[in-house]
Amino acid sequence: MCLAIPGKVISIKESSDEIFKIGIVSFDGINREVNLAMVPEVQLNDYVLVHVGVAIQTLDEEEAMKTMEYLKELEDLNEELGPDINQEGIDEGDKN
């Protein structure tokens, strides 16, 4: 469950008690105060996964890049192979 989206940490406010550590996380320009207690290793400009106002995990950007590269390869492979093997039920998105 659960609706959690990745955002960039643009400021961190340290606290004497980690439990109260907060930061501002930006989601494409939407800035929200987010609790950072559960991501103690977080640095400025890191990406974190935010769920109900709390950062629940840091995004592993290396893993994300690996996944995106692998998916890009798939995409390129698809183009090399030509038209789709199975067209049934697949609509062409109209991008005009």
Next chain:
Amino acid sequence: MSDRKFTLQCPMPELDFEVVTLGHGSGGKLTNDLLDKGVFSLFQNDALQQRHDGAFLDIQGKIAFTTDSFVINPIFFPGGNIGELSVNGTVNDLAMCGADPKYISLSLIIEEGMRIDDLWEVLAGVKVSAEAAGVQVVTGDTKVVEKGKGDQVFINTTGVGITHPAVDFSMDRISPEDVVIVSGPIAAHGMAIMSVREGLTFESDIISDTRPLHEITSSLIDKYGKDIKLLRDPTRGGVATVLNEVAKFSRVGIELNEYRFPVDTQVKAACEMLGLDPLYVANEGIFLAVVKKDIAQQALSTIQSHRYGRQATIIGEVQEENPGKVFIKSKIGGRRVVGMLAGEQLPRIC
């Protein structure tokens, strides 16, 4: 309250009271004080200055007549206030009737204890928006209710306008192959309100899109007349709600394309964060037009030539299949129904 942009344009006079009291609504001297210094000093026109119980209007043509009440909370939000909303809302209702808005009434129900400088900002908002829209506030009413029985101020505006002779809007006229156009980016107003709602607040540059649309609608009817089948502004319930109504009452299907919907980046991000679908979020400064296919591209250009229509796009078309239903093709190539919501869309965690 953040900025007082309207007060800056219409400076508040010296007043010897700081808050509105029950006495100000009782009809006596205090009421006159409030009206004289508040309302009449702001709205200078012949009809209102007569101070009759009603206004005499000389109007030729088919009259369009509409009313709307505004009970929003908070009354100040990024991009505007309830005053501005109440003018543009009624102006736009008249625009959707294909009419040129002329006169509005202004009825205020003020909560005891409302600060007079807040009230002034709201009234100044009414004045500035009325001037921008070219309408006059010709009559009105003021009441004060006990503290706790209102949200600072409720406003009702009723408007009259002159219907363009070429207008022929009707759900019955909508037919397969008609094209659906949206005049601008969606979901801005609703998300601007969300950004200041207790419990959901976030910082952003999102502002309400409240603005008058009648100049654009007038051009459309001037140029294309009957080929404009319907105009609707998707306020509460958003684009999805209006299109469902159209599909139902016209007994047609509507096919939309997710690719084509203009949505501002920050509005989209805010929707992602709260788990809201922009199709159901309120708008105050855009309209939907259902137009004949032959003139769709030109109609689009006409809208885009206006400053409030620059981001207009064709978002879909009417079809014979699946009458009463609205479908959308998702960006990844799938297809789903866009249904009616049972109630207000609420932020979700899942």
Next chain:
Amino acid sequence: MKYLEEFRNEKQVKKLLNDIHSIVTREWSIMEICGGQTHSLVKNGILNLLPGEITMVHGPGCPVCVTPIGMIDRAVELALKKNVIMCSFGDMVRVPGSEMSLMKSKALGADIRIVYSPLDALKIARDNPDREVVFFAVGFETTAPANALSVIQAAKSGLRNYSILTSHVLVPPAMEAILSDEETRIDGFLAAGHVCAIMGSEEYEPITKKYRVPVVITGFEPVDLLHGIKSCVEQLESGKSELDNQYKRVVRRAGNQEAQSVIFEIFEVGDREWRGIGMIPSSGYHVKEKYSDYDAIRKLDVVAVDGKENPDCMAGLILKGLKKPHECPLFGNKCSPSNPQGAPMVSSEGACAAYYHFGYEPE
């Protein structure tokens, strides 16, 4: 948005669909656990793009749907108390209890406030020192750290007017309950990526071994889901039953240790009732005795109630994946989002609401 939009790539979606179509040779039932996964599958129109041999079964991963009706009744009772401010996530307020939902109780004078975060509820408590603030703390493991955090912060700040009404449920026991049910025929699972972000992938390894089913952890975007489905089908076609983490950018084997220690500071595992399913042992979190001052049930006077369900509602069968929403006789006529008979129709994540909203016709 970065790390979100990239996983909605249309070309990649098409490639993955092609792959799935080309590798599948027989019928398979795959359960996606999480309501967020269901929502994404339906919203993006993916269900109709999959080959007919694959049946996606919608699991009980909607915390709103599985909150027992008696718990909602308790929330309503609390909300109607004069001095109480009841704070809740948005999706919870419309779920009907035996008599009414929290939303309807507003009309009777209850002070209900929708919040995005439990920390917002804490702020309301600080701003209203003379009122008793209760936060309706529902959720799976993903939400437990945030809910627990609000209690830790309250305790550390000496805030006395805040408590949580807890209805937390856990995924692995639910999966085991489903797999142990003789009537179930689920061949593979898509596990919930955000639950796993907290708890780690390791808790699913015993399940794959014990029940010999493949479990693939996925994210929620179309590419993530399709990649997960492809991986699951590949395993099924080759007779494998392994744990596969396809959400590595967020899920680590041990999960988030800080989040887990926050959870276990406040909560302990205990039995929980699941709406529509019944009691599942060790399937929920309860507030520890040490923090009983922050447990609304122990702190405030709340009567334990069982709650009355509509006997015709087949939520349980749907949540266990034994029936589809449009196979229910109430679907679309007596039961709809404006008049829900059971929880899966109320929450927009619930299978019934998703099916209704996105256009499935009753059978």
